[in-house]
Amino acid sequence: MNGLIKASDVNQAGHLQIAGVDALELAAKYQTPLQVFDVGKIRQAIRAFKRVFEEEGVDYEVSYASKAFSCLAIYQVINEEGGHTDVVSGGELWTAMKAGFPMDKVSFHGNNKSRAELEMAVDQGVGVIILDNFHEIDLLSQILEEKDASSKVMLRVTPGISAHTNEYIQTGQVDSKFGFDMESGQADRALELVLANPRMKMAGIHAHIGSQIFDVRGFVGCADKLCQLASAWKEKYGYETDILNVGGGFGIHYTDQDQPLPAEEFVRAIVKEVKSKCQENNLKLPAIWIEPGRSIVGPAGFSLYTVGSRKDLPGYPSYVALDGGMGDNIRPALYQAEYSAVVADRPQAEDEERVNLVGKYCESGDILIKSCPLPKTEPGDVVALLSTGAYGYSMASNYNRNPRPAVVFAEDGVDQLVIKRESYDDLIANDLKYQK
Structure with missing residues (x-):
């Protein structure tokens, strides 16, 4: 049974x-075959995440990682629940737009965004574009100049943390196609380019360490690394981050062998670590963003x-x-x-x-x-x-x-x-x- x-x-x-x-x-x-979603479970998952942040008294966003499942209806539900969403392609962005999702509550991910996709993001007033590499910094800079526009951006960094998960869905280690490496100085150089561009508003730092993770220590370690980076950037550049985005990847129950923690326990541990490190390093407490996808729609x-x-x-x-x-x-x-x-x-x-x-x-x-x-x-x-x-x-x-x-x-x-x-x-x- x-x-x-x-x-x-x-x-x-x-x-x-x-x-x-x-x-x-x-x-x-x-x-059949037929895919059925219990919408009440989706709403419950979002509310559980939000409840932890509100109990901890921090500014936050629960940003649904829509690559897990994207269609008009899911964006409607996320919007009804006061959620944020992240998209990783022009197609996902277009779907969210057609669903009436507020564009200022969208972040745009991806390691190889095309010119057309970035132009769409700028034209639609996407809330934040998460820059993944130097090519994107150059491309977005050109687009903003051509359109006489500006945009909030975040930098995705690789914190050097390998999550305990399948190797194909590990994304936080140094040797990854995603993000700016912290150890080699790539992240510092990226920040210098963004701060020097008056059309880019540097909003925060992003990292994602993997998927289907059951151990809270990876997320605590990620939060610690991001706080260390934030402290170093404050000292070196006078830049103090407004947002720390620790990504998603909270594990769920697929079989009887899986023993996941309630996803909100991951969030509580992340918030406590960020609070502690900010106090320790004399940093203002930033908004804390998470990007759950699987843990919202999977179960x-x-x-x-x-x-x-x-x-x-x-x-x-x-x-x-x-x-x-x-x-x-x-x-x-x-x-x-x-x-x-x-x-x-x-x-x-x-x-x-x-x-x-x-x-x-x-x-x-x-x-x-x-x-x-x-x-x-x-x-x-x-x-x-x-x-x-x-x-x-x-x-x-x-x-x-x-x-x-x-x-x-x-x-x-x-x-x-x-x-x-x-x-x-x-x-x-x-x-x-x-x-x-």
């Missing part, structure tokens, strides 16, 4: 329910699939095939991400076997969960993967010319389609026939 399933996740019929809506009814109404997401074929091999786990797979969730194939699953019509049933839950894509590596404990299944059963709200749909593809799934928001017993299922016509909408 899956430990991620609580009594409140099961209705009177004994079925999995998502925000009060029967998962079987959702599967029948919208078809709120459910992926519903229908069971199809089965392959039994003596001495090996059977293969149970679902009607989705790596096209709607590439994380297991990409970096061996682990999930857990339940059968939607009996989520509290005892496990009877271990099977490989596989997808329909023409790749041997299209395995969603290896050796997954489940009760016996039959073709037509609906299986739900849990905590799939982050980096599933946002990394989805049309591999094998399969349409991407629909996305539904559920809240207080009401379900609403927020992204339509792609059709076969959608797949060829941008194709052009070859003319000889």
Whole structure:
């Protein structure tokens, strides 16, 4: 029996329910594969983060890292909750803009922003552009001059801290494609360039040490490094930072083996460290920003699939095939991400076997969960993967010319389609026939 399933996740019929809506009814109404979000869980996560900052009495922003999942509806919810958001592409920025998200509450990330993307950010009045390298400093400087404009900026630095996580999602170590290195003097040189540019307003320092992190010490170490840098910059340049942005990466519960701290405990530890170091170094207390993405939408997401074929091999786990797979969730194939699953019509049933839950894509590596404990299944059963709200749909593809799934928001017993299922016509909408 899956430990991620609580009594409140099961209705009177004994079925999995998502925000009060029967998962079987959702599967029948919208078809599978289907991505469903419990919007109440998203709101609760944001409010929990905000509550800690308010209890600690510090200025702050909870900036939703929208690369975890981006669409019109999620930006609407974040805005309703008084949140901030960060975007990493022109497409995410465009989506936030079309959702009516206030542009002054947006920060723009990325290690290779194009001229067109930076021009869009300046034209739309994005709140802060987070500069990642010297090329971007030069490019933004040119754009601001051409447009007779100005912009708030932050500098992303690499604090030299390796988070305990998969190597593909470590971003804070020295040898990284992201940010200005602190030890070699790159960060100092970047600050000099920004301070010398009257069109750039230096707002603060940013760092991000990785993702799916369970140990608070990495974040405390990051906060310490940023405070040391802030102190050095005050002494050397007379610059005192207004914002310390420590990024995100707070781990969540994917399987029974995961033992994450409540995300707000990370925040409390970060705030206490910043307060202590600022007092120690005679610094004003800056605003503290965090960038949670996974921890906001991850636990709120459910992926519903229908069971199809089965392959039994003596001495090996059977293969149970679902009607989705790596096209709607590439994380297991990409970096061996682990999930857990339940059968939607009996989520509290005892496990009877271990099977490989596989997808329909023409790749041997299209395995969603290896050796997954489940009760016996039959073709037509609906299986739900849990905590799939982050980096599933946002990394989805049309591999094998399969349409991407629909996305539904559920809240207080009401379900609403927020992204339509792609059709076969959608797949060829941008194709052009070859003319000889």
